[in-house]
Amino acid sequence: MARAIRVGIAVVVIAILPAIVPSFVVFDFIYVAAYAIAILGLIILTGMNGQISLGHGAFMALGGYVVAVLAHNLGWPYWVGVPLAALASGAFGLVIGAIALRLAGVYLALATFSLAVATPSFLKHYKSITGGFGGLSLDAVKAPAGLPTSGQQWLYYVAWAIAGAAFLASALIVRGKFGRALRALRDNPIAAISFGVNPYSYKTLAFGWSAVLSGIAGAFLAMTTAYVSPDTFTFALSITLLIGAVLGGMMTFWGALVGAIVIEFLPLVAQQVNAGAPSVVYGVTLILMMLFVPDGIVGGLQRLTRRLVRRVPSPTAFEPSVPAAASMAVDQPTRE
Amino acid sequence: MHDLAQQIVSGLATGSIFASMALALVLIYRSMGVINFAQGELAMFSTYVAWQLVQMGVPMWGAFFITIVVAFAGGVLLERLVIRPVERAPQLTLVIVTLGLFTAINGLAGWFWGYVVKPFPTPFPTTPLQIGGVAFSAQDVGVIVVSLVTLGLISLFFQKTKLGLAMRAAALYPDQSRVLGIRVGWMLALGWGLASVVGAISGIMIAPVVFLDPNMMQSVIVYAFAAAVLGGIESPIGAVVGGLILGVVLNLLGTYVEAIGNELRLAAALAIIVAVLVIKPSGLFGRATVQRV
Numbered sequence: 001m002a003r004a005i006r007v008g009i010a011v012v013v014i015a016i017l018p019a020i021v022p023s024f025v026v027f028d029f030i031y032v033a034a035y036a037i038a039i040l041g042l043i044i045l046t047g048m049n050g051q052i053s054l055g056h057g058a059f060m061a062l063g064g065y066v067v068a069v070l071a072h073n074l075g076w077p078y079w080v081g082v083p084l085a086a087l088a089s090g091a092f093g094l095v096i097g098a099i100a101l102r103l104a105g106v107y108l109a110l111a112t113f114s115l116a117v118a119t120p121s122f123l124k125h126y127k128s129i130t131g132g133f134g135g136l137s138l139d140a141v142k143a144p145a146g147l148p149t150s151g152q153q154w155l156y157y158v159a160w161a162i163a164g165a166a167f168l169a170s171a172l173i174v175r176g177k178f179g180r181a182l183r184a185l186r187d188n189p190i191a192a193i194s195f196g197v198n199p200y201s202y203k204t205l206a207f208g209w210s211a212v213l214s215g216i217a218g219a220f221l222a223m224t225t226a227y228v229s230p231d232t233f234t235f236a237l238s239i240t241l242l243i244g245a246v247l248g249g250m251m252t253f254w255g256a257l258v259g260a261i262v263i264e265f266l267p268l269v270a271q272q273v274n275a276g277a278p279s280v281v282y283g284v285t286l287i288l289m290m291l292f293v294p295d296g297i298v299g300g301l302q303r304l305t306r307r308l309v310r311r312v313p314s315p316t317a318f319e320p321s322v323p324a325a326a327s328m329a330v331d332q333p334t335r336e
Numbered sequence: 337m338h339d340l341a342q343q344i345v346s347g348l349a350t351g352s353i354f355a356s357m358a359l360a361l362v363l364i365y366r367s368m369g370v371i372n373f374a375q376g377e378l379a380m381f382s383t384y385v386a387w388q389l390v391q392m393g394v395p396m397w398g399a400f401f402i403t404i405v406v407a408f409a410g411g412v413l414l415e416r417l418v419i420r421p422v423e424r425a426p427q428l429t430l431v432i433v434t435l436g437l438f439t440a441i442n443g444l445a446g447w448f449w450g451y452v453v454k455p456f457p458t459p460f461p462t463t464p465l466q467i468g469g470v471a472f473s474a475q476d477v478g479v480i481v482v483s484l485v486t487l488g489l490i491s492l493f494f495q496k497t498k499l500g501l502a503m504r505a506a507a508l509y510p511d512q513s514r515v516l517g518i519r520v521g522w523m524l525a526l527g528w529g530l531a532s533v534v535g536a537i538s539g540i541m542i543a544p545v546v547f548l549d550p551n552m553m554q555s556v557i558v559y560a561f562a563a564a565v566l567g568g569i570e571s572p573i574g575a576v577v578g579g580l581i582l583g584v585v586l587n588l589l590g591t592y593v594e595a596i597g598n599e600l601r602l603a604a605a606l607a608i609i610v611a612v613l614v615i616k617p618s619g620l621f622g623r624a625t626v627q628r629v
Contacts, residue, residue: 052428054435102614105427106371110565113373114558114609118602125599235554239439246432276446276550283440290433291421 010257014160018153026156027224028264033159034220035260037166039244040253041213046242047250048174049206050186051100055112057238058119059211063089063218065136068228069129072136078223082162085219086212093211097204116238120230135229138222159220166213167253173209182206214241243282246289249296258297338470343591344584349476350545350559351583352483356538357553357560358567358575359487360531365569367507367527368423370430374437375535376553376560378414381441382407382536383543383552384449387456396459400540404533411532415525423524445550456543479541486537487576490530494572503527555602559586562605565612568622578620582608 018026038060045051063085070076070084096115100108123130130136143154174182181202184192193199222228240263248259267278293300357375364372385406389399414437422433460478464471494500505513506523514520539553546552563582567574586604589596596604618624 046428050428052431054431099610099614102617106369106431107565107613107617109373109431110371110561111606111609111613114561114602114606117554117558118606121599121602125603239435242432242435243439274447275451276443276448279439279443280447281443283436283438283443286436286439287418287433290425290429290436294429 006254011164018156023150023152026152028268030152030156030159030220030224032260032264033156033163034217034224035241035244035263036256037163037220038214038217038241039248039259040166040170040256041210041217042241042245043248043250043253043256044170044174044182044213045206045210046245047255048179048186049182049203051203051207052105052109053112053207053210054109054242055096055115055119055238056210056214056241057233057235058112058115059089059093059214060218060221060237060241061119061123061233062092063215064222064228064233065123065130065218066215067219068136068138068222071138072131073129078141082216082219082223086215089215089218090208090212093214094204094208096211097207100207101200101203112238113235116235119233119235123230123233131229133230135227135232138226138228140226141223155220155224159224162216162220166216167256170209170213171253178202178205240282243286245296246286247296249298249300251295251299252302254298255296262297341470342472343587345472345480346476347584347587348580349479349583350542350587351563351580352480352487353538353542353556353579354559354563354583355576355579356483356486356534356541357556358563358579359490359572360534360538361560361564362567362569362572362575363527363531363534365564366572367503367524368419369427370419370434371561371569372528372531373431373434373557374441375531376557377438377441377445378407378411378532379535379539379556380550380553381445382410382532383456383539383548384445386536386540387454387543387548388449390457396457400459403536403540407532407536408529411529412525414532415528419528420521420525442550449548449550451550454548456540456548458544459540475544482537482541486534490534491572493530499526558602558609559583559605562608564619565609566619568619570623571619571621574619574621 014029017029021029038056041059042053042056045053066085066088067078067081070081071078096112099111103111124132140151141155141158142151143149147154149157173179181192181197184195184197185199185202189199218233221232225232244259244263245255246259247262248257249255266281270277270281289296295303357379360375360379361372364370364375382403386399386403389402390396394402418433418437419430422429425433458475458478460474463474465474465477466472494504502513502518503523503526505516506518506520507527510520513523538556542556543552546556559582560579563579564575565578566582567576567578582605586601589604590598590601612619
């Protein structure tokens with residue numbers, strides 16, 4: 001019930017926002033929708049399944065470039081481009097997911113880190129398709145004829161509708177057997193496998209779905225900016241997504257929403273101090289959060305309200321005070 | 337033929353920088369099972385310190401040695417302040433904390449020195465060296481010599497000194513070492529200090545080539561990952577050999593294979609990382625790990 005109320009409030013706020021805030025803020029909130037979708041993908045993969053990806057910017061790049069190349073080079077409409085972006089990114093995700101099965105724990109982090117750093121150089125190399133350094137510019141999204149909204153408002157509603165659908169679909173997917181299998185593989189892979197959970201299919205599918213979401217996010221990033229270039233999808237983007245997931249909280253989907261708002265607006269504020277300030281704030285917060293609030297803003301708030309509302313004593317040994325930290329264990333090879 | 341010899345030497349020069357960075361990674365990985373994603377950024381920051389000293393009128397080699405001291409202190413301090421509290425935390429926590437360091441240090445460098453690319457003075461003469469009738473750049477030869485001396489000193493330190501022995505013991509058998517009176521925590525901090533020094537030297541060596549900017553080490557660290565993985569992430573010898581092989585191979589591929597060129601070198605490094613991890617995760621020199629059930 002409480003959840004229905006929270007979801008209802010979120011939907012209403014998102015629906016009336018364009019009517020009450022200036023148009024440049026509406027613009028920011030389209031980015032929030034895109035980031036929320038991408039971070040949701042990261043939460044499913046890393047938070048729920050324990051696979052570390054530092055390279056989700058690469059999937060966003062693929063999604064963004066699929067839409068951009070189809071629109072710019074072939075003149076295809078966006079409503080064809082976005083589903084194809086999701087498909088392409090998902091297929092790439094399945095491939096990376098299959099490779100990731102062989103790379104436990106920190107090795108996966110290392111490989112995806114390298115993927116993220118190498119992404120812009122791929123984009124620069126295949127100039128004839130991607131436009132190289134200069135990137136590709138796109139037509140601004142227009143509202144369908146007959147609607148009283150501006151193109152920007154139209155894109156805002158479409159982006160949030162897709163985000164809503166992504167959250168709903170993900171919630172349905174992780175609710176039942178699939179979600180249980182993912183969490184079991186994260187918390188105790190050996191026990192899960194003994195109980196007949198097939199690690200190969202579930203982990204690969206988690207990677208694939210996560211990539212689908214990131215691909216869609218990349219597509220919306222491209223359409224909102226009406227421009228893609230190798231500089232859009234640097235390593236900094238991948239790391240920003242991870243920061244959003246950690247700050248928001250990896251254990252619930254609400255973390256994606258909160259994380260997306262933080263990574264969109266925090267740099268805008270911090271930049272006014274100094275160009276380097278956003279990174280400094282991000283880095284220091286990341287470390288402090290891992291030390292003191294490993295379950296993120298949402299997780300921390302939940303614990304706080306639980307404590308205030310129910311007046312229960314602080315968690316005992318049966319309920320570890322930071323459940324997130326304990327369950328974030330990733331299968332790691334031990335030395336002989 | 338002369339051209340090939342030049343290309344190989346120039347590959348060995350970049351390779352010895354990859355080797356040093358890879359060794360820095362291996363030093364920390366061996367002692368605590370952590371990949372320090374911030375290793376490159378630490379090196380970048382140290383290089384800026386050296387640049388600042390040179391700007392203030394300190395002679396190049398003076399700046400070099402002062403930077404080494406600063407880098408060592410910085411490495412020790414970071415381990416004590418940031419890594420110590422999460423030493424026993426799960427892998428994901430450690431990865432995120434070192435990425436936090438990465439981001440914060442990158443931002444600090446941008447804050448202090450800006451994002452404009454700066455030239456960095458070479459500590460070596462600019463006239464080429466004539467060896468056997470072939471002209472080699474003094475920068476390349478100098479980089480190789482400095483890197484090899486550094487690696488040699490590190491190896492001597494670990495093999496021949498009491499402190500080096502204690503550090504190795506602390507890394508391999510922390511509990512037993514503690515019983516023997518070795519301060520394991522401080523040994524780990526010393527390891528971070530040493531890794532930071534090795535990184536600082538690599539940074540100063542490569543800065544005249546790649547120029548100084550806050551993102552200068554981002555691709556270098558990927559090459560260092562590739563070198564460490566190729567050699568076996570637990571093997572110091574492997575890191576050095578892996579780095580040298582990688583430097584030479586990438587340089588020859590970039591020069592002689594049209595399709596790879598400069599931009600796809602990173603992709604080649606990525607391909608090496610993935611291929612080694614999938615086919616032989618222990619690398620050339622590492623031991624196969626056994627997962628305890």
